[in-house]
Amino acid sequence: EETYADVAPVRYDDNGVSAYVSVMRGCDNMCAFCVVPFTRGRERSRPVTTIISECARLVEEGYREVTVLGQNVNSYRYTDGGRTVDFAELLYRISQVSPELRIRYSTSHPKDCSEDLLHVHAERPNVCNYIHLPVQHGNTEILDKMRRTYSREKYLRLIERAREIVPDVALSTDIMAGFCGETEAQHRDTLSLMRKVRYDHAYMFAYSERPDTYAARKYDDDVPEETKKRRLSEIIDLQRGINKEKNEAEVGRTVTTLVEGPSKKSDAQLAGRADNNKMVVFDREDYERGDYVRVRVTDCTSATLLGEPLEKVAGSQVAG
Ligand code: SF4
Structure with missing residues (x-):
């Protein structure tokens, strides 16, 4: 052990x-x-x-x-x-x-x-202000087969509660396409759950059998590879669109960013993560690695927020 x-x-x-x-x-x-x-x-x-x-x-x-x-x-x-x-x-x-x-x-x-x-x-x-809540699938029968111990409805209630208690909380998840026996209708339940929750980020993958697991012993890995791939790309396309819309909604807001270092593209810019885990890039000016900087978001890509730095703030004001 x-x-x-x-x-x-x-x-x-x-x-x-x-x-x-x-x-x-x-x-x-x-x-x-x-x-x-x-x-x-x-x-x-x-x-x-x-x-x-x-x-x-x-x-x-x-x-x-x-x-x-x-x-x-x-x-x-x-x-x-x-x-x-x-x-x-x-x-x-x-x-x-x-x-x-x-x-x-x-x-x-x-x-x-x-x-x-x-x-x-x-x-x-x-x-x-960020919680990773891996749902894995949007259909209760598949969730039962996966032995996840919650239903689609119970999971959605948890999301609702999280948003009531932690306003503006950013949510991410893990999602699996093509689990054993997954039907087209069950796959669509995953897509509809994603549309309901509108995750800020998702780790998405196709099911692949791992030796000795319960699924390997008890179920047939019977969804054809082509179908798994197609369902996964539908999931990825949907999430990409949601990412873009969510990032666009950040434009005009101010986010507190912890500076991690120079951006990948230019030494004249710094990169860091906002409280909600989104990557933020802005002009270096006099800011340094390890600073908390209030940044006004002026533009975005589907993966990154771009902005102008306003001021350095103390750690006690890291929220936002
Ligand atoms: S069994 Fe695996 S997937 Fe399930 S909660 Fe534990 S670590 Fe996570």
């Missing part, structure tokens, strides 16, 4: 601004398509105090963003002295380490996205 002795719990991005802290490993869910429960074992969470001191050290070293990691991070649970800290409380405590430290997390299961967690997003300005 893999233990923490085998892995470095803290990793650093080359940009010198972002770092990653693993808080748990493994997964107790049994999604039919997934190998993680077999390769990473049962869920194990790391002590709260260790995680908090690692985050405090990152701030001292100049890091400005931490992504809290786990295979199923929302099911974090650590009991010490008879008291249990869940993921919502862990996130809250990390957010108190420093207002200069912006916090993201990955990856999560919708069943563990609690109201408490949504309230932490709403209340803590340095917890990003």
